[in-house]
Amino acid sequence: xxxxxxxxxxxxxxxxxxxxxxxxxxxxxxxxxxxxxxxxxxxxxxxxxxxxxxxxxxxxxxxxxxxxxxxxxxxxxxxxxxxxxxxxxxxxxxxxxxxxxxxxxxxxxxxxxxxxxxxxxxxxxxxxxxxxxxxxxxxxxxxxxxxxxxxxxxxxxxxxxxxxxxxxxxxxxxxxxxxxxxxxxxxxxxxxxxxxxxxxxxxxxxxxxxxxxxxxx
Amino acid sequence: xxxxxxxxxxxxxxxxxxxxxxxxxxxxxxxxxxxxxxxxxxxxxxxxxxxxxxxxxxxxxxxxxxxxxxxxxxxxxxxxxxxxxxxxxxxxxxxxxxxxxxxxxxxxxxxxxxxxxxxxxxxxxxxxxxxxxxxxxxxxxxxxxxxxxxxxxxxxxxxxxxxxxxxxxxxxxxxxxxxxxxxxxxxxxxxxxxxxxxxxxxxxxxxxxxxxxxxxx
Numbered sequence: 399x400x401x402x403x404x405x406x407x408x409x410x411x412x413x414x415x416x417x418x419x420x421x422x423x424x425x426x427x428x429x430x431x432x433x434x435x436x437x438x439x440x441x442x443x444x445x446x447x448x449x450x451x452x453x454x455x456x457x458x459x460x461x462x463x464x465x466x467x468x469x470x471x472x473x474x475x476x477x478x479x480x481x482x483x484x485x486x487x488x489x490x491x492x493x494x495x496x497x498x499x500x501x502x503x504x505x506x507x508x509x510x511x512x513x514x515x516x517x518x519x520x521x522x523x524x525x526x527x528x529x530x531x532x533x534x535x536x537x538x539x540x541x542x543x544x545x546x547x548x549x550x551x552x553x554x555x556x557x558x559x560x561x562x563x564x565x566x567x568x569x570x571x572x573x574x575x576x577x578x579x580x581x582x583x584x585x586x587x588x589x590x591x592x593x594x595x596x597x598x599x600x601x602x603x604x605x606x607x608x609x610x611x612x613x614x615x
Numbered sequence: 616x617x618x619x620x621x622x623x624x625x626x627x628x629x630x631x632x633x634x635x636x637x638x639x640x641x642x643x644x645x646x647x648x649x650x651x652x653x654x655x656x657x658x659x660x661x662x663x664x665x666x667x668x669x670x671x672x673x674x675x676x677x678x679x680x681x682x683x684x685x686x687x688x689x690x691x692x693x694x695x696x697x698x699x700x701x702x703x704x705x706x707x708x709x710x711x712x713x714x715x716x717x718x719x720x721x722x723x724x725x726x727x728x729x730x731x732x733x734x735x736x737x738x739x740x741x742x743x744x745x746x747x748x749x750x751x752x753x754x755x756x757x758x759x760x761x762x763x764x765x766x767x768x769x770x771x772x773x774x775x776x777x778x779x780x781x782x783x784x785x786x787x788x789x790x791x792x793x794x795x796x797x798x799x800x801x802x803x804x805x806x807x808x809x810x811x812x813x814x815x816x817x818x819x820x821x822x823x824x825x826x827x828x829x830x831x832x
Contacts (some may be wrong), residue, residue, distance in 0.1 A: 586761035
């Protein structure tokens with residue numbers, strides 16, 4: 399693997415484990431057994447590393463949210479959209495852990511993130527439109543837009559919600575199971591709009607794929 | 616006003632305006648024209664001030680979420696619950712601005728907050744149960760619990776959502792109008808459960824009390 403990519407992977411690991419604020423470029427260089435000078439040859443500063451990691455995250459999310467045009471959406475597609483979204487969040491969990499801080503200290507990232515949000519909201523809307531077209535959910539355009547925004551808020555706040563409200567010890571990390579429980583919670587946003595034709599099938603699939611954990615409510 | 620209360624009010628003002636991390640006990644003392652020693656006579660450190668401010672916030676929220684037992688809930692009650700909740704958040708907005716940081720650096724606050732969350736979730740559930748009893752919404756117990764949790768997440772994430780996704784300049788502050796738009800958004804969570812009997816009336820009230828702003832979706 400090239401050094402540049404190794405730096406990005408090391409930074410992602412350290413940021414996820416320790417939080418971005420606690421990790422310096424020197425830590426990253428030491429972790430890789432390379433000199434700080436070698437690191438600076440590839441990245442001017444930590445902000446550049448973060449920006450590059452965000453670009454990779456962004457590309458992954460937009461690929462995950464792609465809506466096929468040559469076939470109809472299925473109930474399993476919906477589950478997969480959510481699984482991919484939460485796994486993506488997990489892989490790059492340092493981002494949403496301290497998003498306000500990251501955005502307030504990096505203007506380029508903030509502008510990029512706000513554009514990303516708009517594009518994501520359109521894509522989430524497309525997914526719900528696809529589900530409406532096949533008759534899985536029934537709702538007005540206005541309801542669909544609100545549903546897309548609520549989905550965005552619950553998905554992107556899920557980590558912070560878990561850490562502030564449910565982790566017993568502040569040093570505990572979120573388990574993958576806790577993360578996936580977010581799928582269950584997001585599903586409840588859409589559930590009231592399921593049509594009679596699809597309700598049973600979709601709820602059964604949801605219970606199989608992301609059952610409600612005992613600790614959730 | 617007694618010095619202790621003046622310190623709390625000054626701290627709240629400064630924390631809200633500048634963020635808690637940027638404000639020291641010395642700043643608070645200087646703002647009040649008192650000596651640091653005078654401040655320390657009342658509060659051992661900044662953490663104690665934050666904890667006391669949280670206790671006041673907690674008492675206010677629990678009072679706001681009180682469900683009357685001698686009469687039925689009305690659609691206007693629901694609007695008022697949301698108005699009071701968002702105004703309470705606004706008055707103590709430093710808390711949710713950096714909640715993860717506050718909780719990770721103050722174990723007593725973290726434990727208290729997690730208990731507060733549980734009590735709030737029960738209270739929000741009681742409000743929705745009250746609305747179900749009068750026939751305004753129709754939903755199962757499981758749906759009601761999910762609705763209460765989604766309400767909690769959207770309400771408590773609303774600030775962070777606005778700042779990360781919508782504020783044009785990172786130094787811009789959230790306007791009161793932007794805050795109140797959260798009422799509109801939370802209402803959309805409950806809207807699909809409105810019964811035929813109440814739907815028109817409640818939606819009309821909602822549009823009058825918290826219309827959807829143009830910039831929201």
